[in-house]
Amino acid sequence: MECLKRGVNVESDVGVIRRRDIVLQGLTLMGALSGVREALAQQSVGGSRWTGRAPVLFVGHGSPMNAVADNSFTRMLRAQGGAMGKPRAILVVSAHWVSEGATGVSVQEQQSAIYDFGGFPSYMYEQRYDAPGAPGAAVAAAKKLTGQQTGGVRRGLDHGAWSVLKHLYPTADVPVFQMSMDFEKNGAWHVNAGRAMGELRREGVMVLASGNVVHNLGATMRGVADSERGRTRWADEFDQTVKKAIDDGDRRFLGKVDSVPGIEQAHPFPDHYMPLLYAIGAAGEEERPTHVYEGFQSGTLSMRCVRWG
Numbered sequence: 001m002e003c004l005k006r007g008v009n010v011e012s013d014v015g016v017i018r019r020r021d022i023v024l025q026g027l028t029l030m031g032a033l034s035g036v037r038e039a040l041a042q043q044s045v046g047g048s049r050w051t052g053r054a055p056v057l058f059v060g061h062g063s064p065m066n067a068v069a070d071n072s073f074t075r076m077l078r079a080q081g082g083a084m085g086k087p088r089a090i091l092v093v094s095a096h097w098v099s100e101g102a103t104g105v106s107v108q109e110q111q112s113a114i115y116d117f118g119g120f121p122s123y124m125y126e127q128r129y130d131a132p133g134a135p136g137a138a139v140a141a142a143k144k145l146t147g148q149q150t151g152g153v154r155r156g157l158d159h160g161a162w163s164v165l166k167h168l169y170p171t172a173d174v175p176v177f178q179m180s181m182d183f184e185k186n187g188a189w190h191v192n193a194g195r196a197m198g199e200l201r202r203e204g205v206m207v208l209a210s211g212n213v214v215h216n217l218g219a220t221m222r223g224v225a226d227s228e229r230g231r232t233r234w235a236d237e238f239d240q241t242v243k244k245a246i247d248d249g250d251r252r253f254l255g256k257v258d259s260v261p262g263i264e265q266a267h268p269f270p271d272h273y274m275p276l277l278y279a280i281g282a283a284g285e286e287e288r289p290t291h292v293y294e295g296f297q298s299g300t301l302s303m304r305c306v307r308w309g
């Protein structure tokens with residue numbers, strides 16, 4: 001399959017970087033980060049901060065309710081935020097911002113929460129994450145990725161971003177910007193996009209990819225307790241298959257999306273799978289992954305989280 005759409009509509013106009021402008025095969029940001037560096041120099045971030053290459057973190061974010069939950073998953077996120085210290089900025093790739101024929105970049109100066117879900121308690125629509133944006137770094141990063149200048153999109157943080165960041169950095173004082181995923185591209189393209197993003201880590205930009213290794217909402221089991229392994233064979237086997245590929249650094253295997261055994265059942269639409277490709281692309285080939293969280297919610301929803309660096 002040339003693209004990753006499976007009959008599902010995605011955003012057709014994000015108003016930024018058009019398909020003709022995107023050339024990521026063989027793209028490198030080596031020696032071309034002065035714009036990002038200068039933009040980040042204007043940002044003020046308190047507290048401890050990474051002085052070397054910033055980390056890459058893939059997070060299985062699960063239900064929006066995790067934003068307000070106190071469980072083993074959210075406690076892990078808080079512990080990771082404290083252990084990592086504060087990066088100069090965070091670049092988020094989330095399952096909940098997909099586009100078609102373009103890659104979007106958010107450029108607002110002040111972030112806000114997008115409530116891109118329905119049927120939840122009223123207090124969920126009162127949650128806030130008022131982190132600063134990083135418009136200069138966002139535009140500079142987009143230019144380095146594409147070779148084109150863009151005005152970007154004024155768009156808040158979707159729940160794949162803010163529900164995780166609320167636990168990682170609860171004081172909301174680290175600048176955040178997002179980039180969308182173009183679903184007209186194949187898996188290898190997304191791995192290469194992640195590799196290009198990974199160069200931003202040299203400037204203290206943390207790459208946060210938010211999705212789920214297994215995500216089939218129609219097959220979840222409401223009311224069941226969290227578990228260490230999947231409660232169905234297909235969910236557990238897919239999670240373990242992906243884990244092995246991550247440990248082996250097998251980007252080629254993971255990038256051939258339609259040929260990963262079991263993916264049709266694990267991901268009826270692969271929007272929650274694709275952020276993993278950005279994460280493994282952004283990680284250095286010499287970096288060993290650490291599975292900072294392993295487990296399932298709702299029986300079949302993998303909450304696996306992986307850190308590099």
